[in-house]
Amino acid sequence: xxxSAEPVPHGDWLVTRIRLLISLAYFSRDITGTEMAQAExxxxxPLITQVDDVRLRSELxxxxxHNQALMLxxxxxxxxxxxxxxxxxxxxxxxxxxxxxxxxxxxxxxKSLFSRGVARMRAGDIRGAREDLxxxxxxxxxxxxxxxxxxxxxxxxxxxxxxxDVPTALRRYAESEQFYREQGLAVPVFLRMGQxxxxxxxxxxxxxxxxFDEVLPAMREQRGxxxxxxxxxxxxxxxxxxxxxxxxxxxMADSARKGMVxxxxxxxxxxxxxxxxxxxxxxxxxxxxxSPSLTARALxxxxxxxxxxxxxxxxxxxxxxxxxIRRSNLRRAAELLRGIPRPARLTPxxxxxxxxxxxxxxxxxxxxxxxxxxxxxxGLGELDRVRDRMGGLELVSxxxxxxxxxxxxxxKLVLDGGTARRVFDWLERTRAQTHRYEPIAGADDPEVAERxxxxxxxxxxxxxxxxxxxxxxxxxxxxxxxxxxSHRLGWDAGRWGKPRPVATVNEVAESLGERALVSFAVSDxxxxxxxxxxxxxxxxxxxxxxxxAESARRLNVDLNALAPDHLPPMLVDAVMGxxxxxxxxxxxxxxxxxxxLGHRELVIVPTGALYGVPWGVLPSLQSRPTVVAPSATAWxxxxxxxxxxxxxxxxxxxxxxxxxxxxxxxxxxxxxxARLLSGARATVxxxxxxxxxxxxxxxxxxxxxxxxxALFSRLELADGALFAHEIAGLKQPPRQVVLAxxxxxxxxxRPGDExxxxxxxxxxxxxxxxxxxxSRVGDQAAAAAMDDYHRGLANSTSPASALADAIGADPFRRxxxxxxxx
Numbered sequence: 001x002x003x004s005a006e007p008v009p010h011g012d013w014l015v016t017r018i019r020l021l022i023s024l025a026y027f028s029r030d031i032t033g034t035e036m037a038q039a040e041x042x043x044x045x046p047l048i049t050q051v052d053d054v055r056l057r058s059e060l061x062x063x064x065x066h067n068q069a070l071m072l073x074x075x076x077x078x079x080x081x082x083x084x085x086x087x088x089x090x091x092x093x094x095x096x097x098x099x100x101x102x103x104x105x106x107x108x109x110x111k112s113l114f115s116r117g118v119a120r121m122r123a124g125d126i127r128g129a130r131e132d133l134x135x136x137x138x139x140x141x142x143x144x145x146x147x148x149x150x151x152x153x154x155x156x157x158x159x160x161x162x163x164x165d166v167p168t169a170l171r172r173y174a175e176s177e178q179f180y181r182e183q184g185l186a187v188p189v190f191l192r193m194g195q196x197x198x199x200x201x202x203x204x205x206x207x208x209x210x211x212f213d214e215v216l217p218a219m220r221e222q223r224g225x226x227x228x229x230x231x232x233x234x235x236x237x238x239x240x241x242x243x244x245x246x247x248x249x250x251x252m253a254d255s256a257r258k259g260m261v262x263x264x265x266x267x268x269x270x271x272x273x274x275x276x277x278x279x280x281x282x283x284x285x286x287x288x289x290x291s292p293s294l295t296a297r298a299l300x301x302x303x304x305x306x307x308x309x310x311x312x313x314x315x316x317x318x319x320x321x322x323x324x325i326r327r328s329n330l331r332r333a334a335e336l337l338r339g340i341p342r343p344a345r346l347t348p349x350x351x352x353x354x355x356x357x358x359x360x361x362x363x364x365x366x367x368x369x370x371x372x373x374x375x376x377x378x379g380l381g382e383l384d385r386v387r388d389r390m391g392g393l394e395l396v397s398x399x400x401x402x403x404x405x406x407x408x409x410x411x412k413l414v415l416d417g418g419t420a421r422r423v424f425d426w427l428e429r430t431r432a433q434t435h436r437y438e439p440i441a442g443a444d445d446p447e448v449a450e451r452x453x454x455x456x457x458x459x460x461x462x463x464x465x466x467x468x469x470x471x472x473x474x475x476x477x478x479x480x481x482x483x484x485x486s487h488r489l490g491w492d493a494g495r496w497g498k499p500r501p502v503a504t505v506n507e508v509a510e511s512l513g514e515r516a517l518v519s520f521a522v523s524d525x526x527x528x529x530x531x532x533x534x535x536x537x538x539x540x541x542x543x544x545x546x547x548x549a550e551s552a553r554r555l556n557v558d559l560n561a562l563a564p565d566h567l568p569p570m571l572v573d574a575v576m577g578x579x580x581x582x583x584x585x586x587x588x589x590x591x592x593x594x595x596x597l598g599h600r601e602l603v604i605v606p607t608g609a610l611y612g613v614p615w616g617v618l619p620s621l622q623s624r625p626t627v628v629a630p631s632a633t634a635w636x637x638x639x640x641x642x643x644x645x646x647x648x649x650x651x652x653x654x655x656x657x658x659x660x661x662x663x664x665x666x667x668x669x670x671x672x673x674a675r676l677l678s679g680a681r682a683t684v685x686x687x688x689x690x691x692x693x694x695x696x697x698x699x700x701x702x703x704x705x706x707x708x709x710a711l712f713s714r715l716e717l718a719d720g721a722l723f724a725h726e727i728a729g730l731k732q733p734p735r736q737v738v739l740a741x742x743x744x745x746x747x748x749x750r751p752g753d754e755x756x757x758x759x760x761x762x763x764x765x766x767x768x769x770x771x772x773x774x775s776r777v778g779d780q781a782a783a784a785a786m787d788d789y790h791r792g793l794a795n796s797t798s799p800a801s802a803l804a805d806a807i808g809a810d811p812f813r814r815x816x817x818x819x820x821x822x
Contacts, residue, residue: 018047018060023067037071055095059105062091066112073115075265078123085116103145110136110148114155121159129159150179154191161198164349164386169198189215193232200235201349203401205242212236230259234268237275241282242401249279270312273301274319281319285326295323314340315351318358325361333362349402352382357406364413376410379403380429388499403430412523420539421505424530424632427521428502431607431631448725455482456684456720483712503633509535511639516597517632519605520590527589532632533596540593548589549609555582556612556775559815563776579617579812587618601625601800601822603635614774614815616807623808625800627822630760638821641768648694650734652687653678654701654717663700663740663783670794671696683719688726696793697734698786705757713758715739724758728765736799737762738789739772740782763820769799770819778813785814798822 021044044064051057069084092109117132133152140149157172173195180187196211212232219229237252257272277298284294298320305313317336324333337359343352356379363371383403407430414426458479465472508517509532516533527542542548558579562572590610591597604615604626615626629635649671653664668674677687691697701715701722714721727733739759759770771789773782785806792802800822807814 012051012056014047014050015056015060018044018051019063021047038068041068041071058091059095059108062088062095062108062112065091066108066115069112069115069119073119073122078119082116082119082123085112085119088112089116106139106143106145107148110140110145110152113139114148114152117152117159118155121155121162126159126163130156133159146179146183147185150176151188153179154188154194157198158194161194161201164201166198166202170195173198189219189228189232193228193235196239197235200239200242203242205239205401209236209239209243209245212239230256230265230268230272233259234272234275237272241275241279244282246279246283250276253279266306267309267312270301270305270309274312274315277301277316277319281323284323290323290327292327295320298323310341311347311351315354318354321358322361325358325365328365330362330365333358333365337362349383349386353379353402353406356382357409360406360409364409369413369417372413373410376406376413377429379406380410384499407431408523411521415521415523415526415528415539420530420537423521423528423539424505424519424532424537425502427519427530427605428631428633431605451482451485452723452726455479458482459720500633500637503631503636505532505537508532508632508636509537511636512603514600515603516600517603517605517635518594518597519632520607520610522607529590529594531594531596533598533600536596538596542589542593545608548586551582551585551589552609552612555579555586555614555617558582559614559617559775559812562812563778563781565778565780576812583617583812584619586613587620591618591620599624601627603627603629603632603822605629605631605635612774614811614817616804616817617811617815622811623804625798625804625818625822627800627818627820629820630763634763635821638763638768641766641821647673648690648696649674650687650690650694650697651676652682652690652697652699652701652717654682654699654715656702656716657700657779663786664698666783666787667698667790670790680718682717684717684722684726687717687722688730691727691734692730693732694734696736696738698738698740698790700740700782700786703739703758713761715758724761727767728761730765733762733766735767736769737767737771738786739770740777740786759819768821771799771803771816772819773814773816775815777815781810781813784810785816789816 021040024040041064048057048060048064051060065084065088069081069088072078072081072084089109089112092105092112096105096109113132113136117129117136120126120132121129133156136152137149137156140146140152153172154176157169157176159169160166160172161169173191177187177191180191192211192215196208196215199205199208199211212235216229216232216236219232233252233256237249237256240246240249240252253272253275257269257276260269260272280294281298284290298316302313302316302320305316318340321333321336324330324336340355340358343355356375360372360375360379363369363375380403383406386402410426410430411423414423418426458475462472462475462479465475512532516531519530519532521528521530522545525545527545527548529540529542531538531540558575561575562579567575602615602621602624606613606628615621615628616624627635629638651664651667651671651674657663664676664678668676675690677690687699699715699722701717703715704713706712706714712723712725714723716722727737737759759772762770777785788806788809789802792805793799797805800818803816803818807816
């Protein structure tokens, strides 16, 4: 925080000149460079000695030391900067006790405390940083300097982030943001940058990238943001790299590096160089174009790093080692990795994962598979410890991004020579970790509830404006902002839940009984299936993943086209023919080679694009009870879920479903004592109250999948949207939920096969079974399918069996799946 020119006391022209010179010297650093700016500010000292007033001379000296510190901190000379801040704080503390203008001195004192807290944090002095920042917060709030207190609270969030506590960091940022808004102040770009960096730490690269895309244009338009603009570009480059946007990562890293070189921060310029290098190495490893010049470049970057940037030099050497391993120069790779420092307490997770990956790849290249797996296991264990500290479903799932390459290597190695049982074990170890956590029942947040209520009101206002032909742009913008605020509040929630142990193959086999489990995986474009049946475990290789993914995509397109209730017969015939061809192709590649399945009921664990397959339409699986789960561990947890006795059956219908008007009444004939909620009675509040502790909840309503945050996917009820977040927050979520709404089994597939959507959010929150469609469904087709389904349930048939019979009557118009436990 700059100590800039202020109103002139006593009209003293000399003091005026000194203050202006202090400020001009600081601002000139972007043009003349830090060394020249330091020389300019040093020239002020002879003038300060001419000031007669002792208190004023002390105050000006403190200002010089403060700005000298900021210049040094800006170019990474942290220890020297802290030394100057120590002098500044000592002078200002003494001045605060005797100053006539308490407010002005307090402002300078809080700025110096803030700056020293930041510097101490960078130096790893966590206790000292926390002391400075908490002192600044307490003093600022006590004496009414609320803006400075909010700034320090924001920086305390950054401190928590450096400590690896992402939920607490986001909570600190949210507290700071709330204050700025309450005071009618603009939210500082630094706060947005901190929030985005926290999301990067959690692996939410897309969300972080969106933050920076919002911040960067504003920063480019404002003066005085030169250094911070480069920092934001560097973080944007990091987000792009994590999101595999290699071109954007290079572009942003190059721009950031040029800015950082210009204002003299070696540390930041080194970070930018490493980001650009990582993008190029990833592309080279992917394409196989392993030019020795890229290795040489990595080593030049490593050699150019000063001793204090040993960790950056180590990252460059590790990237060079990866290239040498791929080129089979194992001795050279081993030399490069020798001496790579072990991570310290606050070392970022990306560095830890890169180190484990290099060591594992080298061991694999040397033929030491045991050592390779030990490194992978240790790395994933470190990632687990990071994940266990996360809060909110999105943060828990996002961490898999950091271990993506390590997990991929594990699967590749085990497929190259492991037994089917080992393949099963590693698949379970590396996928869908979100669903390993036992949910915390009733973990609701009143702030999130308030934002959701506002969103519901805005949603109604948008519909009304559309009906009246009024503009909706402003309302939609406000809705989007409330949605984003709700996302942020959800991100800083407490821990999602206690992690369960990974399921073993023996546990799964015992629980399957007469059923079979098929777990699909993809490695180097090869689809494989691990089949568990009759206690035996088999591995079946199923060819290229590309045609399977394309057939799944085309099948989903065809099913969407078939959804409308009244289509011309010729169009139905054409689209149906295409859908049958795609279903046949998928069946021939993925199911028919699994001859050991026989006619058993199935549990299917998909991967990637296969999450979009409505399995009941495949010829071999039509009318066969089939359950879909994100992992065998998740299925086993759902299968063994202990639920309190529940008898309530809830049947609810949302608005604008003409074909469903009689559906709910008809379904009620299958369930004695069922409670019906429709029309004006089907409000969010009444439906939520009815759902809590229910045995079965059937909701017929229009729905929408929210790709940015699964918990904000929604169903439309009489008074607005019911969000998955609200059902997940119930003390006792419904044992079974039937969603007779379009596309609500859809998932956004994150790294680690983390599938997030409305239905999967319900499963992660404690519901045992969810029935939902994977694509659009016509109103009449949905009503008919649900009538058949509930008739089966009423006859004590399991959910999977009842759904199989219901789908079998018209599979291509009824693309429902049974998720969780059957």
